[in-house]
Amino acid sequence: MTTLRCTAKLLKALKATPVESPPPPDNRLGEWTANLVRYGRKAFVLAVNEPTRLGLMIDAAPYASLGERFTEQLLNSLLWLGIPPEQALAEAEASCPRGFARSNSASVLATINRYCFDMEAHYHYDRELTAIDLSRRLLNEVVLSPAHIRFPADRVREAFDLPPERPRRVAFVEPPPDQPGATRLLRPEPRPSAGVSGGYGAGIPKPPAGFVDPGASLTAGELDELSAFLAQPRLRERAMDLAMLEGYAAAVVIAPEVVLPSDWLPWVWDLDDGAEPADFETEAEAQRILGLVMRLYNGVARAFTHEPVDFKPLYLRDSRWDARRWCEGFLIGLDFDEAQWLSLMDQERTWFTPFALLGNGEEILQEEYDCGNVERWKAIIPQRLVQMRDHWRRHRPEPEPPPPPMRRSEPKVGRNDPCTCGSGKKFKKCCGAPQTLH
Numbered sequence: 001m002t003t004l005r006c007t008a009k010l011l012k013a014l015k016a017t018p019v020e021s022p023p024p025p026d027n028r029l030g031e032w033t034a035n036l037v038r039y040g041r042k043a044f045v046l047a048v049n050e051p052t053r054l055g056l057m058i059d060a061a062p063y064a065s066l067g068e069r070f071t072e073q074l075l076n077s078l079l080w081l082g083i084p085p086e087q088a089l090a091e092a093e094a095s096c097p098r099g100f101a102r103s104n105s106a107s108v109l110a111t112i113n114r115y116c117f118d119m120e121a122h123y124h125y126d127r128e129l130t131a132i133d134l135s136r137r138l139l140n141e142v143v144l145s146p147a148h149i150r151f152p153a154d155r156v157r158e159a160f161d162l163p164p165e166r167p168r169r170v171a172f173v174e175p176p177p178d179q180p181g182a183t184r185l186l187r188p189e190p191r192p193s194a195g196v197s198g199g200y201g202a203g204i205p206k207p208p209a210g211f212v213d214p215g216a217s218l219t220a221g222e223l224d225e226l227s228a229f230l231a232q233p234r235l236r237e238r239a240m241d242l243a244m245l246e247g248y249a250a251a252v253v254i255a256p257e258v259v260l261p262s263d264w265l266p267w268v269w270d271l272d273d274g275a276e277p278a279d280f281e282t283e284a285e286a287q288r289i290l291g292l293v294m295r296l297y298n299g300v301a302r303a304f305t306h307e308p309v310d311f312k313p314l315y316l317r318d319s320r321w322d323a324r325r326w327c328e329g330f331l332i333g334l335d336f337d338e339a340q341w342l343s344l345m346d347q348e349r350t351w352f353t354p355f356a357l358l359g360n361g362e363e364i365l366q367e368e369y370d371c372g373n374v375e376r377w378k379a380i381i382p383q384r385l386v387q388m389r390d391h392w393r394r395h396r397p398e399p400e401p402p403p404p405p406m407r408r409s410e411p412k413v414g415r416n417d418p419c420t421c422g423s424g425k426k427f428k429k430c431c432g433a434p435q436t437l438h
Contacts, residue, residue, distance in 0.1 A: 002026070004070070004097035005033040005104060010045065014063050016100040027094035028159055029054070032070075033108045036060060037116050039123045044131060045070075046116055050108050052155035055115045055138035057131045067097040068258040075261065076298075077135055081153055083160050084283065085290035091160075093262050107146065115141060217299050218292060223318075226292045234279055239269050243321040244329030245293070246314045249300045251333025254389040256340045261294070263336065268293060271332060308386045315378065323378045327359030344391065351384045353377070 003022035011018055013036050025031050034047040043060035047070060056073045058066065071092045078088035103109060118141065119134050143149040154164035218226070227242040229235070240248060245268060252259045270276035280286035303311040315323040334341040345352050354377035419430035 002031065002095050002097060003099045003101045004047070004067075005031060005101050007033075007035040007103050007109070010034055010036040011100060011102070013060070014066070014100060019099045019101045022099065022101040025095075028091050029095065029156070032095065032097075033103045033105060033112065034070075035103075035109070035112050035116070037119075039120050040127070042123070042127075044119075044134070046112055046119070048108055048112050048115065049152075049156075050105060052159060053108075053111050053141075053143045053149045053152040054156050055111075055135070055141060055152070057119060057134035057138060059131045065258055068260065071096045071260065073131065073135055076132060077139065078156070079291065079294065080136065080139060081156055082162070083157070085287055085294070087160055089261055089265075093260065096260075110145070111143060114143075216295060218295055222292055222295075223314075226289065226296070229289050235269065238272065238276055239278075240267075240271050240329055241325055243314050243323075243325040244271070244332075246296065246300065247326035247329030247331075248333045249297045249329075250304075250311075250313075250385060251330045252297070252336065253301045253304050254385060254392060255333070256337050256392045256395070259336045261297075264333070265290075265293070267332065304385075304389050308389055309382075311382055311385065313381060316382075323381070324358050327355045327381070330355055331359045344388070348387070348391070351387055354381050354384060 002025040003019055005022075006014065006016070006018070029049050030051040032047050032049050034045050037044050037046050045058045045060050045066060047056045047058065048054070054077065056070065056077060058069050058073050060066075074095055075088055075092035078091060079085065083091070115138060119137065122134060122137055123129055139153050141152060143152060149155055151164070157164055223242060226245075230239045230241055230245070248264070248267070252264050266274040266277075269278040278286070278289070280289065300311075313323070313326050315321045315326050357377055358374070416426050419425050421431055423430050
């Protein structure tokens with residue numbers, strides 16, 4: 001874990017007491033600095049990694065879960081850059097903020113201001129852009145100062161001992177020896193308008209060959225591929241199948257508290273104990289399968305974030321899959337916040353009836369088949385999921401509103417205006433002089 005350095009504006013919004021002497025970071029990428037930015041009515045947190053200048057955009061509210069969402073956004077960006085999933089997950093977990101400290105780098109703040117300006121242009125052009133859309137655009141930034149950074153995406157890959165793979169869009173002229181900070185832009189190369197992967201439009205880098213976009217939905221072929229992997233003899237007796245995995249992901253997504261991937265992933269491969277690894281045969285297989293699992297999870301999360309009423313469980317989309325296995329996976333997912341889920345069960349027993357009847361015990365289920373209730377239980381599950389999701393949203397702490405913009409109580413004094421002290425001198429020659437103004 002690390003200490004997230006914040007501007008005074010963000011610390012005020014977080015209502016956080018800053019750590020005065022934070023310990024050195026123990027992650028691979030090093031320190032992060034963040035600021036609160038507002039585009040119209042929308043508030044984001046813009047975080048920049050000091051050594052690489054990788055940028056992340058995160059929704060500001062709710063502030064109580066900012067650390068968890070920072071971790072998830074970093075994981076997605078690292079996967080997009082082609083970092084092996086195991087390393088990306090480890091780095092995201094190691095970078096989870098354990099506290100907040102004051103920002104202390106003027107250079108990083110300058111980078112944040114530059115990124116803020118660039119992303120504001122994107123956002124005002126398309127106000128439907130989300131934090132993850134803006135984070136992907138940040139992957140294409142070019143940094144001129146410090147001059148050695150240039151392409152933050154390349155610096156991130158180097159931190160993981162990987163070669164640069166981003167397309168070179170811009171050519172640079174090396175600065176003269178007597179002007180080390182004078183790296184200048186020579187010419188931009190044409191930006192592609194077609195063939196850009198993921199539908200992100202011109203200016204968004206095409207991913208490396210064979211890389212899986214963590215934001216893309218799984219195709220029917222990819223669902224079959226993931227299902228075939230989970231059904232292999234070495235996993236068949238202990239791993240979840242595809243239907244169970246989606247039900248499990250749904251419980252994790254709508255849970256009362258954020259469940260990190262490092263907590264829920266082990267149970268995918270070992271549903272009894274969460275101890276046995278997936279036992280991948282090659283690194284390429286590990287990257288491919290973990291990418292598919294994360295995309296399935298992201299698809300469920302996206303559905304419950306934007307259009308929860310339109311979510312259809314796998315068994316309603318494809319008759320090959322069993323609602324009983326789907327519900328069994330959902331019930332396993334309730335173990336992460338068992339006390340809170342049990343409390344909700346006591347309050348709203350009917351919400352959990354379909355899951356209990358379909359996911360537990362053949363004898364009870366046979367009775368329901370005889371009564372003709374099973375199809376009704378299957379059809380009502382999406383509605384029950386939305387009710388649970390809405391309940392937890394209502395009972396989470398209210399997000400703190402962004403602080404209002406600072407307003408001057410008196411008119412601004414121009415540098416050439418008479419000094420307010422009454423000396424008769426210009427402000428810039430009197431109280432506004434560098435040696436006087438603090």
